[in-house]
Amino acid sequence: MSIITKKQGALEYLAAEGILVPHGFTTRYGGVSTGAQASLNLASNKSDPMENVEKNLRILAAGIGFDPGKLVMTHQIHSDIVRPVTEADAIGLCHRDYPACDGLVTDRPGVALLVFTADCTPLLFYDPVTGAVGAAHAGWRGTAADIAGKVVRAMAEHYGCDPGNIHAAIGPNIAQCHFETDADVPRAMLQAFGPQAEAYILPKGEKFHVDLKGINALALRRAGVGHIEISDACTFCQSSRFWSHRVTRGDRGSQGAVIVCQGGNA
Numbered sequence: 001m002s003i004i005t006k007k008q009g010a011l012e013y014l015a016a017e018g019i020l021v022p023h024g025f026t027t028r029y030g031g032v033s034t035g036a037q038a039s040l041n042l043a044s045n046k047s048d049p050m051e052n053v054e055k056n057l058r059i060l061a062a063g064i065g066f067d068p069g070k071l072v073m074t075h076q077i078h079s080d081i082v083r084p085v086t087e088a089d090a091i092g093l094c095h096r097d098y099p100a101c102d103g104l105v106t107d108r109p110g111v112a113l114l115v116f117t118a119d120c121t122p123l124l125f126y127d128p129v130t131g132a133v134g135a136a137h138a139g140w141r142g143t144a145a146d147i148a149g150k151v152v153r154a155m156a157e158h159y160g161c162d163p164g165n166i167h168a169a170i171g172p173n174i175a176q177c178h179f180e181t182d183a184d185v186p187r188a189m190l191q192a193f194g195p196q197a198e199a200y201i202l203p204k205g206e207k208f209h210v211d212l213k214g215i216n217a218l219a220l221r222r223a224g225v226g227h228i229e230i231s232d233a234c235t236f237c238q239s240s241r242f243w244s245h246r247v248t249r250g251d252r253g254s255q256g257a258v259i260v261c262q263g264g265n266a
Helices: 050-064 140-144 147-159 184-200 212-222
Strands: 003-008 011-016 023-026 071-073 082-084 103-106 112-117 121-126 133-138 167-170 201-204 207-210 227-230 255-260
Touching: 011 050, 023 050, 023 121, 050 255, 071 103, 082 147, 103 112, 103 147, 112 121, 112 133, 121 147, 121 212, 121 255, 133 140, 133 147, 133 255, 140 147, 140 184, 140 212, 147 212, 167 212, 184 201, 184 207, 184 212, 212 227
Parallel strands: 071 112, 082 103, 167 227
Antiparallel strands: 003 011, 011 023, 023 255, 103 133, 112 255, 121 133, 121 167, 201 207
């Protein structure tokens, strides 16, 4: 199983072959936004007019296959907060209207979950037995707080998922080649995951290069996840295809990771 590219007209996104419900990690391609947010900006916290964001979300809904009226989003704060949600939590297409969290889980058919990234690590989860799904935004703080494992445990607690059945996908982020940090980031990873994290930390002089995909995969394995697919795409290296906060110094849009629940034995 691997991460593949899919296209629906101008819309381009990545999908994990092991996740058998509608889902995708978006690229910049296929929307109506212009300027620094061109073209499929999904977040409403930039200078992009809200009407463009809504059009982009509807384009995504048509391409992936979900009802925009059942879309639930994160209002991200680089936390480890995971919210169980239903269709009652779909309160509109402006993510700023939602409660603060960085992870979402549901088992309600038709509900779509959306998280946002522009260098941070997007995670999608699918249990083919219960039909439950999850999505998370893992910045380095969320990674160190084990948001990956907390989504798995939330799916087990709320929906009876066996972690060994869960399929997880790790989407495009800023890869180790360009994620240069001070000592605080590797220190946080070592405190969270112990010596196993050392394999994903590369010292370079007074700085460090950290592999957030590798550490999130480690967290998923520790949580008992049996199936993990990892994108090799780097948002920094491919900044014409994905938004990178570091490349643009914040003058950017946001891509998203979306997954749609279809119920048990989907």
